[in-house]
Amino acid sequence: MISFRREKFVPLGGPSGGNGGRGGHIILKATTEIHTLYDIGNKRIFRADAGGPGAPSLCTGRSGQDVVINVPVGTLVKDLVTGDLLADLKDPDQTYMAAEGGKGGLGNAAFKSSTNRAPRKCGPGTPGQSRKLMLELKLVADCGLVGFPNAGKSSIIRKLSSATPKVADYPFTTLKPVLGLVSVAPGKSFVLVDIPGLIEGAAEGKGLGHQFLRHVERSFCLAYVLDSSEKDPYGQYQILRKEMEKFHPLLLTKPKLIVLNKADLGDFKLDKRWKKEGCQIVKTSAITGAGLPDLKGEIRALIGEKGIRQEGW
Ligand SMILES: Nc1nc2c(ncn2[C@@H]2O[C@H](COP(=O)(O)OP(=O)(O)OP(=O)(O)O)[C@@H](O)[C@H]2O)c(=O)[nH]1
Numbered sequence: 001m002i003s004f005r006r007e008k009f010v011p012l013g014g015p016s017g018g019n020g021g022r023g024g025h026i027i028l029k030a031t032t033e034i035h036t037l038y039d040i041g042n043k044r045i046f047r048a049d050a051g052g053p054g055a056p057s058l059c060t061g062r063s064g065q066d067v068v069i070n071v072p073v074g075t076l077v078k079d080l081v082t083g084d085l086l087a088d089l090k091d092p093d094q095t096y097m098a099a100e101g102g103k104g105g106l107g108n109a110a111f112k113s114s115t116n117r118a119p120r121k122c123g124p125g126t127p128g129q130s131r132k133l134m135l136e137l138k139l140v141a142d143c144g145l146v147g148f149p150n151a152g153k154s155s156i157i158r159k160l161s162s163a164t165p166k167v168a169d170y171p172f173t174t175l176k177p178v179l180g181l182v183s184v185a186p187g188k189s190f191v192l193v194d195i196p197g198l199i200e201g202a203a204e205g206k207g208l209g210h211q212f213l214r215h216v217e218r219s220f221c222l223a224y225v226l227d228s229s230e231k232d233p234y235g236q237y238q239i240l241r242k243e244m245e246k247f248h249p250l251l252l253t254k255p256k257l258i259v260l261n262k263a264d265l266g267d268f269k270l271d272k273r274w275k276k277e278g279c280q281i282v283k284t285s286a287i288t289g290a291g292l293p294d295l296k297g298e299i300r301a302l303i304g305e306k307g308i309r310q311e312g313w
C-alpha cells in the first residue's frame, strides 16, 4: 500500500502504507484419528488463501488462512518428481510444512529513509510455494500378522482386539491392512496389524502382490500365522520367509513368533524342524479361543514393557 498520513495539525505526516499479509501455508499434520489416505486421494489439489493487502495507517494485511491436512500417523512425504523422502510423520501431531505461503509485499512506509522521506513506491509480495508431493502410508504397528490367505489372521485380530475385519472361508478376504488395539492392562495396549495374505510368487505380483509388506516394515515384531491343518506348515513358513526376503531382507531379522492356528481341527504332531530352528511356537484356535491369551502374552513379551503403549496414543 502506498499512502500518506493526512491529519489535521500534522503537516507532512509521512508514508503510512502497511505491508501485505503473508499467504497461507499448507501444512501436513499426523493424527491418530484417521488410518488411511483415501480421503486425501479424492482431493488432489490443496490451495491456501492469499494474504490480504496492506492498508493505510501502517495496517498490515491479514495473513492467508493456513490449510492443515490431516494424515495418518506413519505417512511418508516424498517429492513426486525426484522421489526423495522429505518427511516421515511417525509421531502423532508431528507437522510438515508442505508449501509455504508467499511473503506480503512491503508498503511504502517500509521504504522511508533519511534521504527519502516520502517514498512513493511499494514492494511486490512473493508468490507462494507450489509443490507436487506424494504421500505414502506405512502403518506403525507393534506386531504384524503375516501368513498365507485363509490362515486365520483376521479371525485372530478380531478375537484379540476390537477391530472387525471381514472373515470368510475364501482366500484374499482381507484387501487392505487393518489395525487393532490390544489392551494388555488397564490403560496399556499394543497395536496389531492384519495384512492381506501372501502367496508364493507374491514378489512377482501373484495374488495381491507383496506391497502390503510395507505395513509391517515398521512393526517391531512379526507373528507368522499358519494353518496347522495343512500338510506342511513348516514348508509354508519357508515360502513366506522367501517372499518376505524378496521384499526386504531386514524383515527376516525382526523378532518373531510362529502361530499354528486352527488347532481345533485335530491334533497334529509338531514338525521337528521347528525346534531345530529354535522357533517359538504358539498353538491357537481363533474359533474356540484356545491359546489366544498365550499368544497375547507372548507378543507382549516380545515387544517388551517399553514398547507397550500408554493409553492416549
Ligand atoms: N476351524 C477353524 N477355522 C478357523 C480358525 N481361524 C480361522 N478359521 C476360519 O478360516 C477361514 C479364514 O479365516 P480368515 O480369518 O478370514 O483368514 P485370513 O488369514 O484373514 O485370510 P485372508 O484375509 O484371505 O488372508 C474362515 O472361514 C475362518 O472362520 C480356527 O482356529 N479354526
Ligand SMILES: [Mg+2]
Pocket (backbone or CB within 6 Å): 153, 154, 155, 165, 166, 167, 173, 174, 194, 196
Ligand atoms: Mg483376512
